[in-house]
Amino acid sequence: MLNIRNIGKRFGSQTALSGFNLEVRDGEFLSLLGPSGCGKTTLLNIIAGFETADQGEVLWREKRVDQTPARLRPFHMVFQGYALFPHLNVFENVAFALRLQKLKDEEVQKRVRESLELVGLTSFEKRSVETLSGGQQQRVAVARALAPRPDIVLLDEPMSALDRQLRARMQAELRLLQKRLNLTFILVTHDQEEALSVSDRVALLHGGQLEQVGTPEEIYLQPRSSFVASFVGARNTFTASSVRREGANAIVRLPNGQELTGVAGFDLSNSGEVQGFICPEHVRLKPASASVAKNQLKGRVLESLFKGESKEAWVETEAGFPIRLRLEQDQDARAGDNVAVELPSDMTHLFSADTRLTP
Secondary structure (H helix, E strand, O other), X not given: OEEEEEEEEEXXXXXXXXEEEEEEOOOOEEEEEOOOOOOHHHHHHHHHOOOOOOEEEEEEOOEEOOOOOHHHOOEEEEOOOOOOOOOOEHHHHHHHHHHHOOOOHHHHHHHHHHHHHHOOOOOOOOOEHHHOOHHHHHHHHHHHHHOOOOOEEEEEOOOOOOOHHHHHHHHHHHHHXXXXXXXXXXXXXXXXXXXXXXXXXEEEEEOOEXXXXXXXXXXXHOOOOHHHHHHOOOOEEEEEEEEEEEOOEEEEEOOOOOEEEEEEOOOOOOOOEEEEEEOHHHOEEEEOOOOOOOOEEEEEEEEEEEXXXXXXXXXXXXXXXXXXXXXXXXXXXXXXXXXXXXXOHHHOEEEEOOOOOOO
């Protein structure tokens, strides 16, 4: 297990990390997710030994490694730009770290071939890396990281330069490779879809602190702060004012005076403005009627969109805010239609404007 304890790091007047704590389990695929400047790459560099923390410690299997030189740590990095040597062929790029370890030539040959086989490049040994596609270069970079047989593979946004289709394929390949080898992978990414699709757990960073850590399902369906809810998933947002709590739920008042029930993610003693969030796929389209059921809002369809594998609609509600929803395949919504939209209480998350919970 990798333990990151109370890590702090500043660059001049800027705080990159503050009191950061995280446990990474053996054999898991963990993604460090967050917007630019949140501290995720700084944290990865501290783990790798390329940056020194101002405070705190990094422990690997209960032994401190934060004072160990990077080359002696059992971690290897796959860089964003791959950092391949253009004057060396594929074989020598993968062999580079092994030769630094002064391994015997037959051991170098064995490990390089094993690593290239793992990434499907066994026939590329003599190829110049400059002749390879982006996906092939990424595979070489992964093979180079695997060849020294590290305990942890660190990946710094290695798929950011790939086109969408290739990126999706490489994500699947990385996930399968990690499970096959039962190695610990730590991936830095700003792409929420990537983090959710490849990870066993996701650690979401915000302003140099850990906002929430959990499985992709927990992060997506059970956000613990307004930042998590707003960053993960293309959610609908609205404002309201708090009224009262009912167990784990809260009842809030919308701008048009209508009340709505949702999951309470805040302390009601901090009364005032409330932020509400709900994913488009959880909103239900209902026929217009004179009476409105609980958690239903009257509205008018603004636009309907066909997106290939799904259909969506935008509805302007009488509560004063638009709602985007995903339609069932047999549903139609035309601009101008009067409708109602239902916001299920168990999928509507409510937070005070200043909510920040300890993960």
